Amino acid sequence: MAEPIVKIRELTKLYSQGEIQVTALDRITLDIAAGEFLALMGPSGSGKSTLLHIIAGVDRPTSGQCLVQGVDVTKLNESQLADWRNQNVGFIFQTFNLIPVLTAAENVELPLLLTRLSRTQRRKQVETALEVVGLADRAKHLPRQLSGGQEQRVAIARALVTDPALIVADEPTGNLDSHSAQEVLSALQALRKDAGKTIIMVTHDPKAAAFGTRQIHLEKGELSQ
């Protein structure tokens, strides 16, 4: 078997709230192969987001290893992490998190502003990304002029515009009606099939999880199968 794209070893995350210690993640060990569409399931508070944030280089574990494409993200400093996220991860949020004052195209362009690409190259990549999610005709629209499903597809375009190997999504359909959810999930599925992206998606909806190639469950910070 090829080297996994994500290699997690004994990953632990503790939160101390005064006297009480909360174990958000308890010695998790997990491999994710390149090209997988992993559905990360589990009840609320089981540690799904925490795990996703650590893999995406947004949060830090208390102990353990997390290697992404051979890089131990837990060892990178702040600014190295910022650059690493920009180049290697596309992040999709439950609440879309588009910048309200920027148009769809400008939102998608944001991560490219940190690259060395020329303006024309950026424009071209933004156009392509919006075409992939079927929203080329909405490039000049502001987020509030879009439906929830369209907003989330713009967010997907923003996540894939830098062509990262890894795309992570935290309950991407949590705020959507079933029709829009269907569109978003299909878009993610297409990314895996057509572009060979590795996708990790947190969800507690079994129907959404069914779009994945593998489902794993978290329960009180531990993998339960």
Added chain:
Amino acid sequence: MALPLTYNFRNVLVRWRATLATILGIGLVVAVFVLVQALAVGLEKSASNTGDPRNIMIVRKGSTAESTSMVSLAQLQIIRYWEQIARNEAGVPLVSADVITLISQPRIDGRGEANVSVRGLTPVGMALRPQVKLISGRWFTPGKREVAVSQKMARRFAGFHVGDSFRTAGNTLTVVGEFDGSNSAFDSEVWMDADETRSLFDRQNYSSLLVRAASPQAGQEIVSRIEADKRLPLLAGPEVKYYGDQTATAMPIKILGNFLATAMSIGAVFAAMNTMYASVGSRTREIGTLRVLGFRRRTILAGFIIEGALLAAIGGVVGCLLALPLHGVSTGTMSFNSFSETVFEFRITPWLAAKGMIFAVVVGIIGSLLPAIRASRLPVITALKSV
């Protein structure tokens, strides 16, 4: 790499309702700042329009104003025929022995009375001050109780228009002409015949001498000759310098203005700070999102400072627009030099407007500093989890 400026600009605009009070507040402070400076500029302009580089002004040593100065007839006779003094075609030395006296006159708007400077002078004195031009009526006739009044004073005091007459020192004076002093100190004066002034106000002496030097070299000689002469306890110097020193009048205005602007700008800084804290607060998740996308702390920091500066710059434009209608408007104040009404114009120069804008931007930058630091210090995960 910085965030695009349009991002900051639209964020300021999109919140215009919430930021309106701050923009107006900063605008007001800038308007006050610009107007006070415009007064000082007007005063300085008035001084610089007054002197002629060829003229030498002679006053009593130790006098702080022309009206408190004294030059005796004997002193005038010593100086009058010096060869360093230029003469006109008729061979008359260009010496103007002036009498300055203060009269109390009611203001046109009924706000009580104020002192007005009356200058008694001769045709030679008028020839030495060519910037003063008659604009209506005629000049006074020597031997008659007639005066000419500056148009700016005519607009501020009762009974000062052509055809009007007013009573002073037990006599009635008739206004026969109005003149324009080209924004010089003479805009604050009433002019009449020198001998007439001396008899009317019972003066033996003159207040000051203004002489035209035959050459720059001769001018210096006049100054040193007076300095050296024991019989002349007088002080001579270039007329330009004399009026330039009078701009000391502008100093209290400047100090008061700077104090006012400083006090108000502290308020404006807090207003900007408040607005920027609110902006940071309502955009915490947006900050988190930008950080996840790879933007650095310092980019976020710079972004919010730029936004504060933009916000304040809009306030600065508002302030300049508020101040602008007063450009060229003349106003007056009691001068602590002459103890009489001094009129001058608000002069808003481009440099002054630029200073107002710089002032606004500085206020914005200081006000946004702490909120911007807070925004940039937020841990990514904390920012992301905020609602």
